[in-house]
Amino acid sequence: MTRRQRQMFVVSGIVIGVSFAAFLALTAFQKNLLYFYTPTQIAAGEAPTGYAFRVGGLVVPGSVKRDPDSLNVHFDVTDGGATVAIAYFGILPDLFREGQGIISVGQLNAAGLFVASEVLAKHDENYMPPEVADSMKKDGHLPIDYKSWKK
Amino acid sequence: MIPELGHIALIMALMMALIQSSFPLAGAAQGIPVWMAVAKPAGRAQFLFLIVAFGCLAFSFASNDFSVLYVAQHSNSSLPLHYRLSAVWGGHEGSMLLWALILGLWTLAVTIFSRGLAADFVARVLGVMGLVSIGILLFILLTSNPFERLASPPADGNDLNPLLQDFGMVVHPPMLYMGYVGLSVAFSFAVAALLGGTLDSAWARWSRPWTLVAWIFLTFGITLGSWWAYYELGWGGWWFWDPVENASFMPWLVATALIHSLSVTEKRGAFKAWTVLLAIFAFSLSLLGTFLVRSGVLTSVHAFATDPGRGLFILMLLAIVIGGSLFLYALRAPTVQDHVRYALVSKENLLLLNNVLLVTAAGSILLGTLYPLILDALGLGKISVGPPYFDAVFAPLMAPVFVLAGIAPMFPWRQASIRKVLARTGKLALGCLITGIGLTAVFWNPRDIATMAALTLAVWLAASALFSLTSRVRLREHWREGLRSQSRSVYGMTAAHLGLAVFLVGVTLSGRYSVEKTVRMAPGETVEIADYRFTFLGVSRVEGPNYVASRGDFEVQAGATAFRLHPEKRSYRVQRNMMTEAAIDPGWSRDLYVALGEPMENGAWSVRLYCKPFIRWIWGGGLVMMAGGMLSVSDRRYRLAAKPDESWQPASSASNVAA
Numbered sequence: 119m120t121r122r123q124r125q126m127f128v129v130s131g132i133v134i135g136v137s138f139a140a141f142l143a144l145t146a147f148q149k150n151l152l153y154f155y156t157p158t159q160i161a162a163g164e165a166p167t168g169y170a171f172r173v174g175g176l177v178v179p180g181s182v183k184r185d186p187d188s189l190n191v192h193f194d195v196t197d198g199g200a201t202v203a204i205a206y207f208g209i210l211p212d213l214f215r216e217g218q219g220i221i222s223v224g225q226l227n228a229a230g231l232f233v234a235s236e237v238l239a240k241h242d243e244n245y246m247p248p249e250v251a252d253s254m255k256k257d258g259h260l261p262i263d264y265k266s267w268k269k
Numbered sequence: 270m271i272p273e274l275g276h277i278a279l280i281m282a283l284m285m286a287l288i289q290s291s292f293p294l295a296g297a298a299q300g301i302p303v304w305m306a307v308a309k310p311a312g313r314a315q316f317l318f319l320i321v322a323f324g325c326l327a328f329s330f331a332s333n334d335f336s337v338l339y340v341a342q343h344s345n346s347s348l349p350l351h352y353r354l355s356a357v358w359g360g361h362e363g364s365m366l367l368w369a370l371i372l373g374l375w376t377l378a379v380t381i382f383s384r385g386l387a388a389d390f391v392a393r394v395l396g397v398m399g400l401v402s403i404g405i406l407l408f409i410l411l412t413s414n415p416f417e418r419l420a421s422p423p424a425d426g427n428d429l430n431p432l433l434q435d436f437g438m439v440v441h442p443p444m445l446y447m448g449y450v451g452l453s454v455a456f457s458f459a460v461a462a463l464l465g466g467t468l469d470s471a472w473a474r475w476s477r478p479w480t481l482v483a484w485i486f487l488t489f490g491i492t493l494g495s496w497w498a499y500y501e502l503g504w505g506g507w508w509f510w511d512p513v514e515n516a517s518f519m520p521w522l523v524a525t526a527l528i529h530s531l532s533v534t535e536k537r538g539a540f541k542a543w544t545v546l547l548a549i550f551a552f553s554l555s556l557l558g559t560f561l562v563r564s565g566v567l568t569s570v571h572a573f574a575t576d577p578g579r580g581l582f583i584l585m586l587l588a589i590v591i592g593g594s595l596f597l598y599a600l601r602a603p604t605v606q607d608h609v610r611y612a613l614v615s616k617e618n619l620l621l622l623n624n625v626l627l628v629t630a631a632g633s634i635l636l637g638t639l640y641p642l643i644l645d646a647l648g649l650g651k652i653s654v655g656p657p658y659f660d661a662v663f664a665p666l667m668a669p670v671f672v673l674a675g676i677a678p679m680f681p682w683r684q685a686s687i688r689k690v691l692a693r694t695g696k697l698a699l700g701c702l703i704t705g706i707g708l709t710a711v712f713w714n715p716r717d718i719a720t721m722a723a724l725t726l727a728v729w730l731a732a733s734a735l736f737s738l739t740s741r742v743r744l745r746e747h748w749r750e751g752l753r754s755q756s757r758s759v760y761g762m763t764a765a766h767l768g769l770a771v772f773l774v775g776v777t778l779s780g781r782y783s784v785e786k787t788v789r790m791a792p793g794e795t796v797e798i799a800d801y802r803f804t805f806l807g808v809s810r811v812e813g814p815n816y817v818a819s820r821g822d823f824e825v826q827a828g829a830t831a832f833r834l835h836p837e838k839r840s841y842r843v844q845r846n847m848m849t850e851a852a853i854d855p856g857w858s859r860d861l862y863v864a865l866g867e868p869m870e871n872g873a874w875s876v877r878l879y880c881k882p883f884i885r886w887i888w889g890g891g892l893v894m895m896a897g898g899m900l901s902v903s904d905r906r907y908r909l910a911a912k913p914d915e916s917w918q919p920a921s922s923a924s925n926v927a928a
Contacts (some may be wrong), residue, residue, distance in 0.1 A: 124613050133398045134623055139666060143636055146661035147654070154651035172653060187868050189789055192492075209866030209875050210789050212503070212847040 152223060160226065162201035169224045170235070173202060174221040182216055195220065206234040215240040272337050276416040277327025278318045279366075282373070283406040284498045285315035289376075289397030290600040293392035297465065305392035309380040316373035316401065323370045325492055326415050327357050336422035339363060339415045345428035349817040354620050355439040356429045357617050361579075364417035364442060368559065369405050370397065371450045372441070379454060381477075386475060393461035394454075412579045428815065428843035437497035445490030445517055449555040451483025452524060456552035459545045461603045468541045471535035476548070478907040480531060484524045485898040486661045491517050492891030503864045505785070505850030505879045507887055508658040516558030519631045523551040526627040528618050536683055539607045539617055543624070545598060553591045554631070560587055561638070602727070614683035619677040626670050633662045671726045671773065674766050675733035679740070697736055712906050713782060723777035730770035734763045742846040765897030772890025779884035787866070791873040799880040801861060802826040807872060808865075816841045821865050821874065825854065836867045860884050 154172045155165040165171060180192035189208055192200045202220055205269035209232060214220060214237060289311035296304025298668045324338075330353045335341040343360045344353050358364040376398050409415070429599040432438065460477040462468045483626045494517070508514060527547040536543045541858025542834030561582040572636040611617040638653040645651055677692055707824040709717055741759065784798045797803070825832055837853035851864040859882045866875030 127613060128618065128621070130635055131622075135622075135625060136629055139633060139662070142665055143633045143658075143662045146639070149557075150655050150661070152653045152655055152660035154653070184867075184869070186791070189787060189866075189875050209877060257816045 123199055132262075133193075156197045157195060157202040158199035159192070160202050165226055167228065170223060170225050172223050173232055174219065174220055175202070176219050177214070177216050179216040195222070202232050203230075204232045204234050204237075206237055210237055212238045215239075271325050271332075272416040272418065275322045276327075276810055277415065278325065279406065280412060281415075281662075282315050282318035282322060282369070283403065283410065286406055287400045288399075290396045290403060292804040293399075294396035294464075296322055297389040297392040297396065300389070302388065305388050307399045307502065308392045308395035308399075312376040312380045313401070315399075317378040319366075319370045319373040321368055323357070326363060326366060326420070327354055329416075330354060330357055333426070333841050335424075335426050336419055337415075338417045338419050341426045341427050343427065345426040348426075348429055348434075349814055351439070352429055352434050355433070358442050359429045359433050362409070362413040364446075365409050365413055366403065366415055367443065368401065368446055369409060371446045372402050372405060372453060375450055375454050376402070379457075381416035390461055390465060390467060393464050394457045398453060399458035401851075402729060403589070404589070408582050408586065412582050413465060423842070427445055428502045428841065431816070431841040431844065431846050432501060433841065435497065435501055437493055437501065441490060441493045441497055444486050445495055445574050447559065448485075448487025448490050448524075449484050449517075449520065451479065451486055452548075452552045454479040455483065455524075455527065456594070457550045460546035460597065462685055463545060465599070466604065468605050469543065470535050470538050471530050471534070473541075473544065474725060474907070476785065477528070478902050479532045479537060480524065480548075481528055481898050481902045484528055485520070485895050485902070487517070487521050487524060488895045488898065489520060494886050494896070496888045498885070500851055501850050503877070505783075505851070505862050505864070505877070505881065506715055507779075507884065510637075510656045512638045513558075513562050515634050516554075516561045519634050519638075520554040520558060522631040523554055524545060524626050526624040526631075526806070527551050527922045530624050533617055533620050537609050537611070537617060539609045540621065541607055542598075542602045542605045543621075545602070545605070547624070547628075548561075549561075549591070549594045549598060550628070553594075554585070554635075556583075556587050556590055556708055560584060611682070614680075614687055616680040616682045616685065617678055617679060619673055623670060623677065624671050626666055626673075628665045630663060630670075633666065634659065637662070644674045646875070652839050668722075668726065669732055671769070674769060675729050678762065678766075678803065679733070679735040693740075694736070694874060697732055698729065701725055703756050713778075717781065720777055720781050723773060727770045727773040728771065728776070734766040734770070738763045754782050757902040760906070761897045761899070761901030763897070764900055765894045766902075768836050768890045768893030768895070768897055770890070771886050771893055772845075773885055775883050775886030775888075775890055778882045779887065783854075783884075784880045786878045788878065789869055790876045791871060796876075796878060797880055799859075800827070802850070803863065803878055803881060805874070805876065808868075808874065810914045811837065813839065813845065816848075819865065819868070821852075821863070821876075823852070825861060825862050833864045834861070836863045836865045838868075855885060857885065859881060 119245045152170060152172050153238060154174065157173065157175050158164055160173065164172075173195065175195035175197040178196050179195040181192075183203075185191070188228070189206075191206045191210060193205065193206075194203050195200075204224070206224075221238045222233055222234040223236040223238075224230065226232055289308055292311075293308035296307070299389065305559070326337075328334075329337045330344050331342050331350065331352075332341070333344065333346045335344075339360060339362050343356045343363070348356065356363075357441070358367040369671040376395065379391075379398065381396060383394070386394075431774040434721065454474055458472065458479065460470045478614045491514075494514070498509065499505065527544065529545045530540050530547055533540045637658050641652050642653055676694065679694060702725050705723075705728050706721045708728075709721045709724055711713070711719055738755070738759065742748055742754060745751035745754055785794060786798050788796055790796060792805055792807040795802055795804045802825070804824040804826070806824060808819045808821050811818045811820045816839045818837040821834075821836045821838075823834045823836070825834055834854060837850035839848040839850055840846070843849060849864050849866075851862055853863075854861040859880055862877075862879035862881060864877040866877060868874055
């Protein structure tokens with residue numbers, strides 16, 4: 119093999135490898151992208167059913183109901199405009215509190231209940247997830263007494 | 270008074286950095302020895318001033334000076350002294366100061382261990398490091414001054430984030446930064462070589478130990494972070510593909526590629542341009558990591574600074590460093606030529622393949638980390654990329670890396686014959702396949718093909734590492750002589766590859782055979798998982814220095830033996846944060862993990878119980894890899910390269926000489 123052929127061989131090998139990796143990456147990407155919807159968007163019917171996405175907002179005070187016999191929890195999340203009911207099975211994060219901003223991953227079922235597979239709360243009481251703060255600011259619903267999430 | 274002193278010291282450090290970069294770089298370009306000679310004393314003086322600045326901040330923490338804004342935000346008088354001191358890097362400003370201090374430390378190290386290098390080369394290296402330092406110090410002074418005072422100081426501080434009140438978190442940031450910033454040395458060596466036109470084997474030999482040391486710290490820092498996340502976050506996971514974790518993992522992958530590529534440049538004089546590029550990428554990714562963590566664009570545990578001004582500053586710094594160094598590379602790379610020849614099938618090309626795979630892996634992580642940020646910045650919607658993406662992309666890219674890591678050491682340089690290597694290793698590979706399948710079938714699940722494949726790879730990695738070591742040893746008449754005649758870097762490589770095998774076993778078995786139960790438990794109730802019986806005996810109230818806790822009492826029955834586990838739910842007084850403190854019974858072959866959830870009615874609690882097989886092997890593997898790196902660094906030829914003017918033999922390698 120000449121030097122040139124050898125170089126071409128190596129280069130084409132790398133190109134094939136990288137395209138394979140890119141293919142893997144993009145396929146995995148498509149399947150695993152999680153979109154973010156606000157409760158207002160969900161109320162307007164923009165969110166898909168049967169497809170996982172993320173929703174965020176403030177936990178409505180007084181809405182958290184724990185099942186006495188199991189680990190089922192129900193609570194409402196609001197962005198000021200609309201609320202969405204969330205059902206979760208398991209242990210909520212340490213910083214989950216009423217009035218606190220959270221983000222939840224899950225699916226919307228046919229009845230319009232958001233069945234969460236994950237609930238995330240930030241480890242900082244001043245904190246509001248940027249997505250939540252953004253959407254509330256846009257709608258003009260950011261509560262005045264809520265400490266700015268920008269430290 | 271003390272904080273102002275620190276502030277002045279910081280400004281003095283910036284002045285020193287200016288001197289350290291301007292005169293030596295100009296001197297090296299013009300050939301003025303006196304100007305070049307300024308580099309070392311200026312670098313040392315810069316470090317001295319940074320130590321003073323850091324000491325002043327530490328003193329403010331130790332003496333509870335809440336008139337300093339940063340201290341008031343991150344400390345409290347009831348915080349124990351050791352956490353008050355570690356709180357120095359518990360927030361944004363202080364951790365950037367730590368970054369600068371560590372850069373100063375690396376600068377000091379370069380001034381000490383560079384006696385064997387040409388004067389103009391040292392001047393350029395220190396000059397480039399000075400430039401980086403200027404950027405960071407300006408960033409601290411202009412956007413995040415840790416010494417800012419409060420007009421009306423509060424009576425007490427806001428306390429340190431409870432998550433950071435932990436030994437792992439005390440050590441993790443300095444170690445990680447040692448790695449991040451250490452890559453700036455490799456970067457400066459590369460840029461200095463580009464500037465001076467001295468890209469050769471000698472440059473690679475000098476650059477290698479520095480890169481290795483940085484890599485060792487990075488490995489240790491990441492391992493520590495993962496271990497901390499496991500026991501402190503209360504979720505039992507060890508890696509979350511969190512953007513901040515990715516930020517530390519990408520430089521690690523590229524640094525790993527760099528170590529391998531440097532070895533080719535050193536031994537064979539090939540891949541010069543590629544090696545330089547990797548050095549630039551590795552440090553750029555370190556800076557990018559700093560940007561991601563510090564700019565507040567991320568939703569993460571780590572993202573405590575959310576000031577757009579800061580983000581913009583780091584972004585500009587990033588653009589200057591990456592843009593500038595790539596521009597220089599584009600100017601100089603065409604003059605860099607490899608004059609060595611090697612065949613298609615050769616160790617050189619296998620190492621190139623390993624490099625391409627590692628860099629592609631880093632690239633795919635970069636895509637998954639940055640894509641959501643870019644979409645958001647362009648206003649195209651908010652998305653996030655979850656762990657399934659990373660798992661799906663990463664595993665197929667890493668599998669060939671494991672195969673290569675086993676087989677490449679057995680290929681000769683220059684030209685190899687696949688047939689010969691196959692003849693030598695065919696039986697070994699078959700043996701590994703049988704062992705992998707057999708182990709899985711006997712101990713786990715006879716139908717689990719993924720585990721079989723992964724265990725086969727792990728066994729293959731370990732067996733081939735030992736096999737290639739023994740075949741090197743066999744070249745000598747007696748095995749003792751053979752063992753002695755091997756250089757430490759051979760042992761280092763063997764150990765690092767063994768560590769990778771150990772890591773892979775841990776990842777596979779803990780990933781596929783963990784048992785998890787989230788249950789409601791009333792006092793007296795028993796839950797069984799994986800042959801262990803957990804009995805909940807109730808909770809009691811415990812007082813800590815700055816928290817109160819509900820302390821659970823669990824009895825675990827494992828066969829004939831029984832022991833107690835005490836997980837806690839802590840409530841920190843100042844920030845009124847709840848914290849889960851998991852209780853773990855560690856073991857070689859499994860960890861038992863109990864975490865308290867929330868109190869329920871009648872003294873019952875929601876409880877998380879895990880049995881995680883072989884999870885300790887993950888961090889064990891990281892430590893073994895690190896030990897391999899240390900062995901390689903201690904190789905004699907680097908010490909000789911660093912100090913050619915000294916003829917003494919270090920005591921530890923005296924036996925080598927005697928043999």
